[in-house]
Amino acid sequence: MTNFSIEMLDDLPVIxxxxxxxxxxxxxxxxxxxxxxxxxxxxxxKLYHLIDMRRATLSFNDIMTSTDYCIKRPEGFANHANFQAFALITERKMFQSIARGLGTATFGNLNVPVVPTVEEALDWVRRDCAMRQTA
Structure with a gap:
């Protein structure tokens, strides 16, 4: 059994x-x-990636491993040609701090919104899609 689930949503370009x-x-x-x-x-x-971390109990080392694997490596999802943006779903302060840290040059100046619920994350995607269509 895996310790995560991944699903493609039908009504939005979201994983x-x-x-x-x-x-x-x-x-x-x-x-x-x-x-x-x-x-x-x-x-x-291009796809948005929403990561629901509300149940996660990651250690600092887990976070650094994930960040390296998913963001800093060329084969990580954040460097994929079909990657648009991602957001974290959590209320934990530690993960909010990490999201702010991803906005630094070291991690590619990624703007990573942090929201408390899946519905708020989906609302963010809808707004971002609408903004990109009018730009």
Whole structure:
């Protein structure tokens, strides 16, 4: 059994990932990436990636491993041609601080919204899609 779930939503260009309580470590990150990247490969449009971290109990090392694997490496999802943007779903202060840190040059100046619910994340995607269509 995996410690995460990944699903492509039908009504928006969104991949929704949920980290469960036991998610963490390099094995989970590798399995997560192995399942996620082909979804970006198959996409016919740029995708948003929403990561529901409300149940996650990641350690600092888990977070650094995930950040390296998913954002800093060339094969990470944040560097994929079909990647649009991502947001974190959580109320935990530690994850909010991490999201702010991703906005630094070290991590590619990523703007990562943090919202408390899936519905608020989907609202953000809708607003961002509308803004990009009018730009």
């Amino acid at each position: 929704l990932t949920t980290y469960f309580e036991d998610y963490g470590g390099s094995d989970d990150v590798a399995a997560f990436s192995k399942e996620l990247i082909p979804m970006f490969d198959r996409a016919t449009e």
